[in-house]
Amino acid sequence: MSNGDGSAVRSYHDRTKHSPASVRASRHALDWANQPLAFKIYETLEPIALPRELPPIDVPALEAIARIESSTANECVPDLPTLTQLLYYSAGITRRITHPGGEIYYRAAACTGALYHIDLYLVCGDLPALAAGVYHFGPQDRALRRLRPGDHRRTLIEATGDEAATAAAPVILVCASTYWRNAWKYQARAYRHCFWDAGTLLANLLAVAAARTVPARVVAGFVDRAVERLLDLDPGREAAIALVPLGHTRDRPGPAPDAPPLGLRTVPLSAHEVDYPAICAAHLASSLETPEQVRAWHGQTPRPVAPAPTGPLTPLTPLLGATAPRDAIDRVILRRGSTREFGRVPIGLAAFATTLERATRGVPADFLDPPGASLNDLYLIVNAVDGLRAGAYVFHRERAALELLQEGDFRRDAGYLGLGQDIPADASADVFLLADLAPVLARYGDRGYRAAALEAGIIGGKLYLAAYAHRLGASGLTFFDDDVTSFFSPHAREKSVLFLVALGMSARRAQVVPSA
Structure with missing residues (x-):
């Protein structure tokens, strides 16, 4: 089942609405002993440390958030310090507070319930100080871990129907959600939060990219399974939410290497996970299956004429x-x-x-x-x-x-x-x-x-x-x-x-x- 007429997500939206009656009727209680980890931690991959000392960004925040696009007239290939700024100021840990029960981590972007279920992956060709590959960003130690070697950008270019910014990008970031890390508290409503929380993270990312004059664009149209396979995501538990091509180059990648299943072990999030079928159903119903579908999906935004003001x-x-x-x-x-x-x-x-x-x-x-x-x-x-x-x-x-x-x-x-x-x-x-x-x-x-x-x-x-x-x-x-x-x-x-x-x-x- 792929992208339908809207009835499936309408049903999901209606079923996950809050009302005084639904709140009173809910028997959901937080199982603190089963609270999931706030990080995806690969057990066997070696960390690639990112720079700890970052140069200041002297662009005012109010200017950075207001810029919509950076020029693509010249080539722009982000170096490792720039990539670190983009990752850290979007998804990094900005403060740690120690208390008798452990540590509290504060992240760069707001997230529902401070549950931080959005991860960043990086897909790139050869960059200054970073070899081509598919990487995961670990906020817990500010490090990359390489899932796959080689230049796999072509896979994402094809998955986006040859979207122009993606085709010209030396680096492509992917936001992905692990449902359970949010559903532990919010149950089926967590699917809404995939986009809320990816959105606040992307607001930071776009602002920092604008401040560093790195072209950046949010791409929400892509063949879901192609992206998820590349990142080795579990489609029953995880989902790719958005792609962000970064930078601009005239060079185009060649054919992508093979990307077989990896089966990489990660630290269990909690003793057990609870499945909320409505999440996967909504995601499947809104998925795209072919590049042709993706190309048809891109296009002019519907915008009904707003009524003329009648009030002061x-x-x-x-x-x-x-x-x-x-x-x-x-x-x-x-x-x-x-x-x-x-x-x-x-x-x-x-x-x-x-x-x-x-x-x-x-x-x-x-x-x-x-x-x-x-x-x-x-x-x-x-x-x-x-x-x-x-x-x-x-x-x-x-x-x-x-x-x-x-x-x-x-x-x-x-x-x-x-x-x-x-x-x-x-x-x-x-x-x-x-x-x-x-x-x-x-x-x-x-x-x-x-x-x-x-x-x-x-x-x-x-x-x-x-x-x-x-x-x-x-x-x-x-x-x-x-x-x-x-x-x-x-x-x-x-x-x-x-x-x-x-x-x-x-x-x-x-x-x-x-x-x-």
Whole structure:
């Protein structure tokens, strides 16, 4: 069974929605004795250490996240320090805290439940200081391990239907998920998180690539089994989520070497794993089987005409040039966290406007054509932003303006919609990403669900980075699906919520920074 008409992922999405009734009825409890490892560790492969000392990246974070594409006019072959920056600032361990029960690891990108189920693989030809091969990046020791020798890029080029950026890339990264590492907590809903969490990781990767002027593009259309076989993934437990070709060269690889099954041993994740068939069913239903299918999948993004605004519009004026914060992208990533408690204080309108504008300039992706197209819309609950009335809004990106849908104090509603948590109630603003799945699935089939969720995750990751660039806080949250749509209706009628990010000032900082 391959990419269908969208009904399979619609069914999956509906069955994994949260509601007050579903939360009350759930009997799921976390089995702490069976918590999976947060790393994929190969037992027999020798580590290839990556550089520990990395040169600073002097490009401001707000510039890096806003760049959509780097020039391909000249050849660009990333060297080992650059590759290390790309890997480390996307998936690396940025902090370790030791406590009586062990160590807590903090990663470069946010992940649902801090369960870190996304791994990075690297497929390359011969590079400076790195031989051609298929590699796995191990965050636990900042090292590569070679699964296969030789240049296997041709396999990925063919799997993407000869996608142009992939064909010209000296290096191709692959994001892959191990389901159980997230399903331990989130059960079947973990398939959604494959794209949310790959998205936040890719937001970092794209920003660092832009800062280093390395061409990078997200490729979500590929023959799944061809990629999974190359990486020796177990299709019942793991899945390739996205490819990212890096760099540009005029040289093209020759035929790929044979890639027989490897059967490499990895350290068991936990004593036993629980299978959630809905995950594999959704993945199989949205899979592509041939390069011809992939080529047909690429194409112009469906974008229905947005209704003209009927409510009051507030133009947003982002900070530009020297007036915007200049904190470098690497420094911002290193201090990024997920805010667990917000202070109920207002944030500045200019910082808020800049965060929205920078995060929504576009994502370079094979399913977003022309550049700057988007599958998601931003709906907001504004609780405390200077110069904005409290209320519910929709963001008009092309107008750089917020339309007021309903004025009022909706802190209580925000807390309820965010699964009854204090975080969205206390935040200065909550950004909900919603997509009209009907035209997306009509154009892209079941795989369109992957694309919309992945883009939502990337935008969410950019919101994180933009907020921390302003020394604000951010937190990604889950939600009561249908209640979010109802709250923003009639404007959001028929749309599905895919991501939620709360923005504001952390409670700790709010105690020492006077409100405006």
